[in-house]
Amino acid sequence: MGKDKLKRFAEVDTFSNVVQLDAGIPYKGNWAAEFFKNNQPVVLELACGKGEYTVNLAQLFSQKNFIGVDYKGNRIWRGAKTALEEGITNVGFLRIQIENLTDFFAPGEVDEIWITFPDPQPQISREKKRLTAPRFLEKYKQLLKPGGFINLKTDNDGLHAYTAEKIEELGLKLHVKTEDLYHSPYADEVLNIKTYYEKKYLKDNKNINYLKFSFD
Template identity: 50%
Template sequence: MSRKKLVRFKENEENPNVIQDGKAIFESIKGNWNEVQFKNTNPIVVELACGRGEFTVGLGRVFRDQNFIGVDIKGSRIWKGSSTATAEGIHNVAFLRTQIELLDRFFAEGEISELWITFPDPFPRDGDEKRRLTSPRFLDMYKPLLKKGGTVHFKTDNTGLFDYSLALFQEREDINLLGFTHDFYESEWKDDHLGIQTRYEKMFSEKGEKIKYLKFQFKD
């Protein structure tokens, strides 16, 4: 392991905005994010596969009356967002280092107000369907964690993943699809995101890729 990574991992261990294995809070945070981590009662917004945390931190800068949590397994990636939030004094941002399939071990029923799935791995092979973050397996996990009326946002550059997800959401009786577009930056929703982009979103957009977007809620 490189010296740079070792330094970053050490800083993650010391930074209170990183929740990871080895910290006491890691085992007790479920159902206690507001009280223990943020010390307020503001709504909790979670970004899955947050990478370096550009989107999580960007939202935290703008919406100080909400709490934002980026989830990723890569500690060296999380370090970037964690360090940025610390340097800028953004106290409504935190990062959870874990596998996304373990999400329900860290959030209680109804604890999440909004969920973002941003540019996840498309896992294009049919045999990998269950690994897609928009697959039935994951949807069934997200549903109880969201508050009633909580919104799920999904953004991707991958047409195959988007079409798969859209068809699935339209078929499910427990999903209320609120809208979708195959070209986000020519849609009615582009200004709602205030220009905040993930690293991959910026990279794909600069290459001329169309960004796909949809949002939905689970029915009561």
């Protein structure tokens, strides 16, 4: 591991807005009250990477709490550091494997979920690792409040199509579907948030897919 990564791992361990995977489960059922010290809605970004989307959402919506979830601490470091430096208090980060979400959040504790440019896991043998595979959707269903939305933003046409199929197969409620977000009427200030990788995709003239759906 490079020196920069080691430095970031050490530094992120000192950040007050990061909960590490070895911290136990101190906030399950009480993220708003105990971690954020308020009673505002809780929104998750899964596989948040550097946390760009998480931080930007928090800046747009001061009346909500945002938690970026990722396993790689050296990535989380960037978003967490930005939030601390800019005094953004309604954002935090949780370093865990996403399959363990239900260990860290209580049923009905989450108002909305964002999945932005996840690894599409294109091989058939890795279908279970896709963040919109049925086993993950079942976890999200437990965590979301009634009427809570899931948002998938991806450059990968295969993952977009796969998720749309699962929405139909499982009888979920589809609210928005587009294969070309920035040439659609849906590109508002929230969906116009662009991560580092998305900007690269757009420079290569890659279309951006978006799905918004719920369980009820």
